[in-house]
Amino acid sequence: MTGAMAWLSVTVDVPEVESEWIQTLLTEAGASGLEVRDAATPALPGVRAPAKGDAVVIGYYDDQVDADDAVAAVKAHLPNAPVVVEAVVEQDWSVSWRERIKSVTVGRLWVGPPWEKATAPADKVCLFIEPKMAFGTGDHPTTSLCLAAVDAYLSANPGCSVLDVGMGTGVLAFAAKKLGSGLTVGVDNDPISVELAKECAEENGISGLELSGKTLKEIGGTFDLVLANILANTLIDLAPLIVPKVKQRLVMAGVLVHQADEVKKAYVSRGLQSAGEVVEGEWIRIDMIRPG
Numbered sequence: 001m002t003g004a005m006a007w008l009s010v011t012v013d014v015p016e017v018e019s020e021w022i023q024t025l026l027t028e029a030g031a032s033g034l035e036v037r038d039a040a041t042p043a044l045p046g047v048r049a050p051a052k053g054d055a056v057v058i059g060y061y062d063d064q065v066d067a068d069d070a071v072a073a074v075k076a077h078l079p080n081a082p083v084v085v086e087a088v089v090e091q092d093w094s095v096s097w098r099e100r101i102k103s104v105t106v107g108r109l110w111v112g113p114p115w116e117k118a119t120a121p122a123d124k125v126c127l128f129i130e131p132k133m134a135f136g137t138g139d140h141p142t143t144s145l146c147l148a149a150v151d152a153y154l155s156a157n158p159g160c161s162v163l164d165v166g167m168g169t170g171v172l173a174f175a176a177k178k179l180g181s182g183l184t185v186g187v188d189n190d191p192i193s194v195e196l197a198k199e200c201a202e203e204n205g206i207s208g209l210e211l212s213g214k215t216l217k218e219i220g221g222t223f224d225l226v227l228a229n230i231l232a233n234t235l236i237d238l239a240p241l242i243v244p245k246v247k248q249r250l251v252m253a254g255v256l257v258h259q260a261d262e263v264k265k266a267y268v269s270r271g272l273q274s275a276g277e278v279v280e281g282e283w284i285r286i287d288m289i290r291p292g
């Protein structure tokens with residue numbers, strides 16, 4: 001997709017309970033695409049987030065008449081809902097994506113895209129992650145918060161075993177291995193992530209990892225360090241499976257600050273203890289330990 005193409009976006013801010021109905025109205029008016037930002041799908045950094053309890057629903061149109069119909073339909077349903085129509089210039093994503101990927105330095109680690117190889121710092125442990133269809137290029141706060149935990153834990157516990165639940169690109173498992181972990185296992189329920197993580201390990205010359213789409217029930221034993229950068233709801237659902245895997249420390253991210261108590265509750269009630277938290281913007285990292 002190269003040349004610039006004009007689109008119209010129709011953005012509606014509504015209470016979350018109205019979100020699905022607004023999505024239907026925008027789709028019926030002929031939207032070519034829909035974007036929803038709400039508690040379950042938080043906005044990425046730099047993108048306007050909904051107010052608490054609200055959703056931002058955006059329909060994209062290549063036709064002014066359709067966009068006008070969408071506005072009329074929303075106004076008929078919710079006369080007071082704020083609706084904004086804007087012209088959107090479609091980007092050349094292959095270029096803008098590259099521009100948005102930033103390298104990060106976290107403790108002893110440097111994580112960046114392959115095209116920064118020539119300028120990567122020689123005094124850091126470097127990981128090169130090609131931004132493809134898996135999450136985890138290092139520059140999202142949830143990833144960098146976990147990278148800091150990996151760096152600190154591996155400093156104190158070289159040779160420890162590590163389980164990365166929801167590995168995405170595998171960045172956390174790779175960081176652990178490069179910093180001297182022993183048995184290191186990464187799992188993800190998205191087959192594309194598993195495939196890309198394997199590719200990425202090879203590109204970084206990392207071997208001896210077990211990367212797969214296995215479920216937690218299929219993974220034997222316990223791990224000194226368990227990492228889980230997944231969304232809050234999933235962490236709560238997976239608590240009965242994650243807790244038995246934790247030998248010593250659990251690091252969780254992907255959680256918004258206001259969701260932290262609920263996530264902690266799911267783990268404390270199963271025997272783990274809080275061991276601190278780190279906040280970056282709206283995101284929080286939750287550390288837990290197995291007592292005794």
Ligand SMILES: C[S@@+](CC[C@H](N)C(=O)[O-])C[C@H]1O[C@@H](n2cnc3c(N)ncnc32)[C@H](O)[C@@H]1O
Pocket residue numbers: 134135136137138142143146164165166167168169170171172187188189190193229230231234238254
């Ligand atoms: C936010 S990404 C984290 C990627 C990487 N670990 C990082 O820190 O950047 C979450 C990953 O969890 C995976 N995931 C979601 N639910 C899962 C589940 N129930 N079991 C395993 N992986 C899951 C997703 O496919 C996604 O790759």
